[in-house]
Amino acid sequence: MAPDGIFIRPAEDGDRRSLAELLAAVAAERDGIAAEPPVDVDRLAARWEIDGTLVAVAEGVVVGEVRVDPSWMGFAEIGMMVAAGWRGRGAGTALVAAAVDWARARGLHKLALSVFPHNDAAIALYRKFGFVEEGRLVQHVRRSDGELWDLIEMGLQL
Numbered sequence: 094m095a096p097d098g099i100f101i102r103p104a105e106d107g108d109r110r111s112l113a114e115l116l117a118a119v120a121a122e123r124d125g126i127a128a129e130p131p132v133d134v135d136r137l138a139a140r141w142e143i144d145g146t147l148v149a150v151a152e153g154v155v156v157g158e159v160r161v162d163p164s165w166m167g168f169a170e171i172g173m174m175v176a177a178g179w180r181g182r183g184a185g186t187a188l189v190a191a192a193v194d195w196a197r198a199r200g201l202h203k204l205a206l207s208v209f210p211h212n213d214a215a216i217a218l219y220r221k222f223g224f225v226e227e228g229r230l231v232q233h234v235r236r237s238d239g240e241l242w243d244l245i246e247m248g249l250q251l
């Protein structure tokens with residue numbers, strides 16, 4: 094159990110809509126994740142990969158998620174988000190800890206992720222777990238307004 098009554102569990106089929114709505118809300122911030130509006134919530138809910146998704150639940154509601162996507166090469170890529178109203182209360186920390194456990198339990202040797210350079214909260218969270226910067230993809234992501242954003246690649250040896 095994380096602080097503030099937040100707990101982590103594997104995602105279930107019944108979480109699909111909550112997960113898609115969470116992503117749509119975070120996409121609307123146009124800041125931390127690559128997705129931007131419009132998000133087709135129905136389509137996303139139907140296609141969400143439940144296996145490898147862990148959710149943070151508080152007050153009976155999904156308030157965050159991390160998705161661990163293993164490759165056949167032994168590493169897994171992760172992506173995550175916490176609902177704006179629940180940030181700064183330990184949900185992100187609990188999700189990364191659970192993702193590390195999930196990956197170790199499956200014999201994976203490394204977690205990898207991409208993060209925008211301005212995303213101080215996410216970078217601080219990943220560094221706290223020992224992730225290190227491994228490279229920078231320059232002007233990699235074209236935003237809907239035409240801006241080109243860099244991505245920092247980070248990795249954690251398990």
Ligand SMILES: CC(C)(COP(=O)(O)OP(=O)(O)OC[C@H]1O[C@@H](n2cnc3c(N)ncnc32)[C@H](O)[C@@H]1OP(=O)(O)O)[C@@H](O)C(=O)NCCC(=O)NCCS
Pocket residue numbers: 119124125126173174175176179180181182183184185186187206207208209212213214215217218221
């Ligand atoms: C990044 C994110 C997942 C962090 O989730 P969170 O629940 O706020 O994380 P926590 O409360 O566990 O805080 C984790 C650490 O982040 C750091 N942190 C949190 N908020 C911060 C901020 N505003 N600025 C700098 N560092 C911050 C702290 O080091 C904190 O650790 P500490 O409490 O031990 O000092 C959340 O901000 C988020 O969902 N952002 C939008 C989506 C996104 O950016 N996803 C990641 C894409 S790579």
